[in-house]
Amino acid sequence: MxxxxxxxxxxxxxxxxxxxxxxxxxxxxxxxxxxxxxxxxxxxxxxxxxxxxxxxxxxxxxxxxxxxxxxxxxxxxxxxxxxxxxxxxxxxxxxxxxxxxxxxxxxxxxxxxxxxxxxxxxxxxxxxxxxxxxxEAVERTGEFGELVGDSVEISRIKDDIREVAPTGASVLITGETGVGKELVARAIHRESGRSGDFVDINGAMLPDDTMLQSELFGHERGAFTDAKTMRKGKLELADGGTLFIDEVGDVSRDVQAKLLRVLETMTFTRVGGGKPIEVDVRIVAATNSDLMEDVKVGGFRDDLYYRLNVFPVDIPPLRRRRADIDPLARAFLRNAAARSGRPVPEPDEGAMQLLHGYNWPGNIRELRNICERLVIRARGGSVINEEDIRNCGIGETADVERIVNFPDTGISIDDLERKLVIEALRRSNWRQTEAARLLGISTDRMNNRVKKYGITHRKWRVNK
Ligand SMILES: Nc1ncnc2c1ncn2[C@@H]1O[C@H](COP(=O)(O)OP(=O)(O)OP(=O)(O)O)[C@@H](O)[C@H]1O
Ligand SMILES: [Mg+2]
Missing domain, CATH: 3.40.50.2300 (Response regulator)
Incomplete structure (x- = not known):
């Protein structure tokens, strides 16, 4: 009652x-x-x-x-x-x-x-x-749950999380878009045992002092014209918990000094209020830009950098830990199928090879989106083949086009050559002589590249 x-x-x-x-x-x-x-x-x-x-x-x-x-x-x-x-x-x-x-x-x-x-x-x-x-339940499991992956890189990151989480030290997470920076930040909060909330703030949303103040510090009622009610800032909301500063590299130079002072004192006043508020907040920041480089050229304050970067966690892009592609793809296919009540489709070897060879500029987020699309498109069929993958715009060709259009995706000549070789082989139905002719190189050179890049295909095994 x-x-x-x-x-x-x-x-x-x-x-x-x-x-x-x-x-x-x-x-x-x-x-x-x-x-x-x-x-x-x-x-x-x-x-x-x-x-x-x-x-x-x-x-x-x-x-x-x-x-x-x-x-x-x-x-x-x-x-x-x-x-x-x-x-x-x-x-x-x-x-x-x-x-x-x-x-x-x-x-x-x-x-x-x-x-x-x-x-x-x-x-x-x-x-x-x-x-x-x-x-909170979703944050604990599923979406923001376990980090999937078999690579040594992921194991190292999991070790780092376990090591740093309980210490309260500031963590700076670096990595390209979609590599899982937020997921790692949430894992650090979860493993920290801190009872407060995980609160996130975006560095790009702090362009000036006013925004910083109202976002981070909150305001009293009547502090300014629109302040109809008291609002707590993110720092206060994160009291006893973790404040995740995403895209910290985007914080403007003016605001960096203020931010540094707050992080050092953990004391502030709400806008329009006199009473200083002291909080206990763990800071985790993330960036996909090279902050050290920004420090060198004067775009990012070095003192703030060192304050944030007490414990660095770097998450390598998916193309540098291809061992994770298989378990991630299977996990995403399983989840997407479960959510839509469809059978879990199984990629065949050719499909897996395409996923494996792709460059993944959008990293794990891109892989996840592709898997969701694959589940929707798998018309009740339970096998995913090369064709299905290509229909999602994934394949060596798509990749090459991407590189030509966006030369700054951080790809090496070797990566490019490897992709060309694979694409030529695919087009010539995995006959090396034919592929060599397509690329205008000798069979020996073709054979040499195949060995260099460790390219294999099931058809070669059958022929042997
Ligand atoms: N190891 C992993 N296991 C399972 N899911 C993952 C893993 N890493 C990333 N993801 C998933 O990939 C997606 C992108 O991850 P997240 O949002 O953490 O990336 P991010 O690095 O913060 O990207 P951005 O820089 O674009 O903000 C999310 O759906 C996340 O759950
Ligand atoms: Mg993010």
Whole structure:
């Protein structure tokens, strides 16, 4: 049975309301006035509050703001609070909602109306709790769960995570787009045993001082024109937990100095507020640019760099740890199939070889997207072949085009040559003499490249 606290200075009205709530299946208690109300709220946990607006001493609206700001340590700032007004006043109603009231009612509201509004406030609260619980469950498993991979690189990263997680040291994660930087950051938070939340902020969203301040520090109500309610900044939200600064290389030079100072003192004030707030936050930052290079050319402050880079974790691109392609592809195919209730399709050898040989400029995110597309396209069939993979735009040709169009994908001449050789072999149905002719090179040279790059194909084994 939901327990409701009625905060109301008129005892006659309060008792009648309490009796009615009792008839409608609620437990109701009465606090005569706001001081008594706050006292009762700190002593016991209620499911919701019905609070009069006009009361002597602290009025209902101030009590509401007080609770929402989290100023009463023992009182849940998200507690459902429905305001009671004696007359319909649009201004009061708007003010109440802006201060974070769950709803407002006029005192002449009938029993059914009160029940509906109270249940709605309680339902919204349950929904918010449920969402948070689900989100946390997803973060623990599935999507943000285990790092998949068999390569020595992934094992090393897992060792690094286990080693650094419990220490509280700042971690700087580097790697190309889609390699799993955020996944690793979340893993560090999870393994750290820190009880607070994982909160992320994007360096590209801190272009100037104002943004930095409102994002990181939050603001008091009325701090500026749009500040209708108090808002906690990311630092405060991450108290006891982890602040993940993504794309830290994009933080503007001006803002870097401020950021450094905050990270060093872990103390700040909300915009428009005087009280310094001290937090305990673990910092994990990520970047896909070469920060050391930025430091050298003066784009990134070296002191901030060293403050962040206490423990570096570098995640190599997928093409430098091809041993992970197979287990990752299978895991993604399995997940995508499970989500859509389809059978898990199995890539055949030719398909696997294409996946293996591809350059993966978008890294694991790209592999994951391809696998999801493959599951959708596998028309009930359970085998994925070369054709299916090519239909997803993956293949040596696609790769070569990509390199020609984007010469800055960090690919070497050897990579390129290897791809050309494989593509020529594929087009000539894996006959080396024919492939050599296609490329205008001698059979010996072809044979030499095949050995150099360790290229194999099942057809060669059959011919032997
Ligand atoms: N080792 C892994 N095992 C399973 N899934 C992974 C792994 N690494 C990355 N992923 C998945 O790949 C996708 C991209 O990872 P993530 O978002 O962490 O990359 P990122 O490095 O932060 O990319 P960006 O630089 O673009 O922000 C996510 O869906 C993530 O769950
Ligand atoms: Mg990311």
């Amino acid at each position: 939901p327990t409701i606290l009625i905060i109301e200075d008129d005892p006659v009205f309060a008792r009648r309301l309490a009796r009615n709530l009792g008839l409608d299946g609620f437990m109701a208690e009465v606090a005569e006035g706001s001081e008594a109300g706050l006292r009762m709220l700190t002593r016991k946990s209620y499911d919701a509050v019905l609070c009069d607006v006009k009361m002597p001493g602290m009025g209902g609206l101030d009590l509401l703001s007080h609770v929402r700001r989290g100023e009463e340590r023992e009182v849940d700032p998200d507690l459902p609070i429905v305001m009671l007004t004696s007359v319909t006043s649009v201004e009061t109603a708007v003010d109440a909602m802006q201060r974070g009231a769950s709803d407002y009612l006029t005192k002449d509201a009938g029993r059914p109306e009160i029940v509906v509004r109270l249940n709605r406030a309680l339902g919204a609260r349950r929904m918010a709790d449920e969402n948070r619980r689900l989100r």
